[in-house]
Amino acid sequence: MKDSALTTKLNAALVSRDERKIRRRLPDPNTSSSNSTLIDFNSNDYLSLSTSELLRKRFLKKLNDAPDILGSGGSRLLVNGRAHSALEERLANFFGSETALLFNSGFDANVGFFSCIPQSGDVVVYDEYIHASVHDGIRASRSRDAQYSFLHNSIPSLRQVLTKLRHERPGLVSGTNSLFIAVESLYSMDGTFAPLSEIVDLLEMTFPNGNGYLVVDEAHATGIYGPQGRGRVAQLGLETKVLARLHTFGKALAATGAVILTSTLIRDYLLNYARSLIYTTSLSFSNIVAADCSFDLLVDGTAQQLAADLLDVSSYFVNYIQPRLASIPPTLLSLPAHLAENSTDVPPSPIIPIMTSQPRPLSAYLLALGMNARPITWPTVPKGKDRVRVCLHAGNTRADVEKLAQGAIRWAEEIMADQRMGRTPPESRGQTGDVVFLQSKL
Ligand SMILES: Cc1ncc(COP(=O)(O)O)c(C=O)c1O
Structure with a gap:
């Protein structure tokens, strides 16, 4: 690349990161x-x-038997592969959810959800250790100026934030506005578990009108915790208490992609407004087969x-x-x-x-x-x-x-x-x- 104002600025930023020992490689x-x-x-x-070996063999066999195995050919909104729909149906049943919606990655799912579900006047509250993808979603949302963090896994800190918000925002008391809490069930850097039951209790107590919603990212818990690896929400029996759960396929499941488990209404809304779902080619058929095979191993024990x-x-x-x-x-x-x-x-x-x-x-x-x-x-x-x-x-x-x-x-x-x-x-x-x-x- 020829020397220019752009190369000077980019280089300066990288050198600065080098000097601060935070340059990514x-x-x-x-x-x-x-x-x-x-x-x-x-x-x-x-x-x-x-x-x-078991997963590899199963994958190759299923791939061999599958009617479609290569690219999906477009966005779900244009080409809705049978394999994609079948996997969603399977996952909704497996996780005991009203519906399921596939995303190309957990990152896309969080960005898609948080960028469009919170409406004007709504508030998002998140654990201070929440994943970058949730931050990116909130930043692109109508709630970007109404986001608050609480101390990691601290119920007193969350209570303080919720109480303050109720005082400051009459819409949250009357129920004309909504509040979302974003947490991870198992935190990726600390290995700590969110106190999900306590968060649900606090949310129900503080928002008795039902306009407080919990969204749980199960990226690191998928496949490990709960019956058949269905995650911490299922382990604690909280399926009906959360608005949405995110399960990713790229970690314990050795595949790629993600699914949001939620209501029919939220799913329909995401299909209409989640840009990270609408404007991208959906997972290839081989990705779907791979994820499906991993779920076989969850189901068979x-x-x-x-x-x-x-x-x-x-x-x-x-x-x-x-x-x-x-x-x-x-x-x-x-x-x-x-x-x-x-x-x-x-x-x-x-x-x-x-x-x-x-x-x-x-x-x-x-x-x-x-x-x-x-x-x-x-x-x-x-x-x-x-x-x-x-x-x-x-x-x-x-x-x-x-x-x-x-x-x-x-x-x-x-x-x-x-x-x-x-x-x-x-x-x-x-x-x-x-x-x-x-x-x-x-
Ligand atoms: C907590 C959490 N959520 C979401 C993601 C993103 O998932 P994916 O790797 O499928 O994009 C990650 C991955 O690093 C994660 O750790």
């Missing part, structure tokens, strides 16, 4: 693909289905066994590393409070952040030992909450997670020894490693 494909020799503590392939293995290895890892952290300063290595508490109220989570003030060196050290666990820093997570995020998988063994814990502890002990001796840590302690940015509002 694609990771090395050799370290991140599912057939890499590294132990995967990074991908969202929670059930290890992306390497499942295969995924439930994998989910049990996943949660077992997740608990094992936390229990294994926890006592070994006792002699290490928490700034160097610690588990977040919700894991340190050892609460029995919530199920285990496969997302386990290892808090550290030095996420890049730790990640690089683990990489040198054959393990892929990525550093996450500001602006993806708040300042001071840097971490190496561990994502576990059904295919991870107890030996894998013991190796991970031992590697992290050894790294911390070597740093402590360096500090005692007044030494600068050598390269082998890891000075590099890219940072991942997934939720950034920047």
